[in-house]
Amino acid sequence: GAVVSQHPSWVICKSGTSVKIECRSLDFQATTMFWYRQFPKQSLMLMATSNEGSKATYEQGVEKDKFLINHASLTLSTLTVTSAHPEDSSFYICSARDPRLAGGSSGELFFGEGSRLTVL
Amino acid sequence: GNSVTQMEGPVTLSEEAFLTINCTYTATGYPSLFWYVQYPGEGLQLLLKATKADDKGSNKGFEATYRKETTSFHLEKGSVQVSDSAVYFCALKAAGNKLTFGGGTRVLVKP
Numbered sequence: 328g329a330v331v332s333q334h335p336s337w338v339i340c341k342s343g344t345s346v347k348i349e350c351r352s353l354d355f356q357a358t359t360m361f362w363y364r365q366f367p368k369q370s371l372m373l374m375a376t377s378n379e380g381s382k383a384t385y386e387q388g389v390e391k392d393k394f395l396i397n398h399a400s401l402t403l404s405t406l407t408v409t410s411a412h413p414e415d416s417s418f419y420i421c422s423a424r425d426p427r428l429a430g431g432s433s434g435e436l437f438f439g440e441g442s443r444l445t446v447l
Numbered sequence: 448g449n450s451v452t453q454m455e456g457p458v459t460l461s462e463e464a465f466l467t468i469n470c471t472y473t474a475t476g477y478p479s480l481f482w483y484v485q486y487p488g489e490g491l492q493l494l495l496k497a498t499k500a501d502d503k504g505s506n507k508g509f510e511a512t513y514r515k516e517t518t519s520f521h522l523e524k525g526s527v528q529v530s531d532s533a534v535y536f537c538a539l540k541a542a543g544n545k546l547t548f549g550g551g552t553r554v555l556v557k558p
Contacts, residue, residue, distance in 0.1 A: 331490070361545075370536065370550040371491075420490065435481070436546060438490035 329355050329425035333439035340411055341447055348406045348442045350421030356401035357423035361436065362394075365418040377404040377421075411446040418443050449474045453537045453549035461557055462529060468522040468552045470511075470537035478539040480504075480513050480520040481546070485534040494522075494535070527556045 330353040340346050350360055358379045363371040375396050376384040383396035393415075395407040404423075408415050422436040453470040460466060472478065482494040482504070495504030500515035509524045520537060537549040 333490075370548045373545060373547075376545070422491075435493050435496065436491075438483075438492070440488075440490045 329353075329423075329428075329437045331357075331421065331423050331437045331439040333419075333421055333442050335442060336440055337443040337445070339445045339447065342412055343410055345407055345409045346411055346444060348408075348419055348421075348444075350404045350406070350423075350439050352402045352423050352425075352437075355423075355425045355427055357404075358401060358426070360398060360404040360421055360423045362396060362404070362406050363420045363422065365420055365441070371420060374406075379404075408444065411444070413446045416444055416446045449478070449539060449541050449547045451537050451539055451547055451549035453535075453552055455550065456534075456553035457555055458552060459555045459557065460527060463526045464556075466522075466524045466527045466531070466554065468535055468537075468554070470520045470522065470549060472518050472520065472537070472539050474518075474539055474541045474547075476541050477515075478541040480511070481538040481540070482509070482511055482520070482522050483536040483538060483548075485536065485551075487533070491536065527554075529556050529558050532556045 332351050334349045360377040362374045365371050374389045377396045377398040379398045385391045398404040418441050420441045422438045450473045479498045481496045483491040484494045485491045495506040497504040497513035503512045511520050511522045534551045534553045536551045538546045
């Protein structure tokens, strides 16, 4: 299947600093990528939909100035956690849909490995 | 709004035991239903899916049938292996491209 890769897989930073997480589609072009946050022992919460060449669409309750999303190319979306605080510590996961697959409405998403952020 | 409810884990069972993970949903319209699996240290992978009522999705010995009358999509496997130890997520996709996930169920299979 299609491959989505995230980097870094884990990062530790000091409170107040900013951290960038990259999400790449390795063998297909993705006009849309999705960013999720996964809390310990909880489900994935959709944070935002990243659209190539336009602004991201944020879910209700997600601070767009806090979680900056840039989708500069068809294979790369970045999530920047600005002025990180300990409560931002979490597992961040990106996903994308391969438009080459038959039936784009099938809904299958390909997920990255996730990036674990720890803010001290 | 849309929601997915699945049984809480962890579910611990022995090899070759029968596994059932219950999943029910609430959605407007006619959603597509999915089961994703997350193995330790890895990202989520699609396990199986069903796009309309009475469809049965199957993969790797797992099966789930889309039951519109009970709004359910229970996951079953007749004989689990240690390698099936993972977290399983039920999800739905209604109008648009967003997936709504259940809370996940951790399964631990002991030899």
